[in-house]
Amino acid sequence: MSTDLLWSARHVMVIVAHPDDAEIQCGGTVARLVSQGIAVSYVLCTSGNRGTNDSTMTSDQLTHLREAEQRTAAECLGVSDVNFLRYDDGDLTYAALPLRRELTRLIRQQRPDVIVTHDPFAGLARYDVCYLHPDHRATGQVAFEAAFFCAGGSLFYPDQIVAGFAPHQVGALYLVMSDVPDGCVDIGATFAAKVTAIRAHQSQWGRQPDLEDFFRRMAEQAGARWGVPLGESYRLMR
Numbered sequence: 270m271s272t273d274l275l276w277s278a279r280h281v282m283v284i285v286a287h288p289d290d291a292e293i294q295c296g297g298t299v300a301r302l303v304s305q306g307i308a309v310s311y312v313l314c315t316s317g318n319r320g321t322n323d324s325t326m327t328s329d330q331l332t333h334l335r336e337a338e339q340r341t342a343a344e345c346l347g348v349s350d351v352n353f354l355r356y357d358d359g360d361l362t363y364a365a366l367p368l369r370r371e372l373t374r375l376i377r378q379q380r381p382d383v384i385v386t387h388d389p390f391a392g393l394a395r396y397d398v399c400y401l402h403p404d405h406r407a408t409g410q411v412a413f414e415a416a417f418f419c420a421g422g423s424l425f426y427p428d429q430i431v432a433g434f435a436p437h438q439v440g441a442l443y444l445v446m447s448d449v450p451d452g453c454v455d456i457g458a459t460f461a462a463k464v465t466a467i468r469a470h471q472s473q474w475g476r477q478p479d480l481e482d483f484f485r486r487m488a489e490q491a492g493a494r495w496g497v498p499l500g501e502s503y504r505l506m507r
């Protein structure tokens with residue numbers, strides 16, 4: 270199974286664009302990894318500081334609120350290492366170079382075996398739907414470059430190496446939200462924890478009456494191809 274490498278990892282780093290992406294896309298997997306003693310850390314490229322329709326809310330207030338929600342959600346799954354990079358929500362495409370430098374430094378510092386991040390590819394050539402949030406695409410692209418090209422290369426950001434962060438080769442990337450997943454994790458035992466963690470994102474999901482049913486249907490669809498009742502699917506890149 271293409272998800273096997275997750276279970277032999279010592280440290281899995283989850284790099285996502287916004288608060289709630291990790292819980293929605295891989296929360297059940299994260300809870301399983303933690304329960305097996307595998308270290309999991311989060312990297313949030315933005316703090317979702319534009320994700321509201323409330324005109325009385327400031328960007329700083331929203332950052333504060335969503336980071337608190339994200340810490341609570343991570344705790345529900347057993348994750349205490351949450352890193353906020355605080356780029357502006359919606360602008361990641363234009364922050365690629367500084368973001369790549371920061372992700373490279375974090376990868377060299379934390380030395381994960383496996384990274385879970387967004388699929389940067391736009392999928393099949395269907396132009397009738399706006400497929401991907403630009404921040405998801407940018408996060409996936411930049412995380413892919415940082416993991417597979419920069420972190421292991423001594424000529425990328427040599428100042429980091431001088432500062433003590435030695436080059437590091439990441440073994441595998443697991444991509445969420447992929448159009449072409451090739452594996453699935455059974456989250457039957459951790460689905461309830463996943464839903465509790467998503468509920469912690471009150472500012473985004475507080476008014477969703479059928480939240481559990483919504484995510485149950487999503488997990489059923491994700492697992493169907495593999496005969497898994499409730500799943501989270503991934504595309505493996507090595």
Ligand SMILES: [Zn+2]
Binds near residue numbers: 286287
């Ligand atoms: Zn997102």
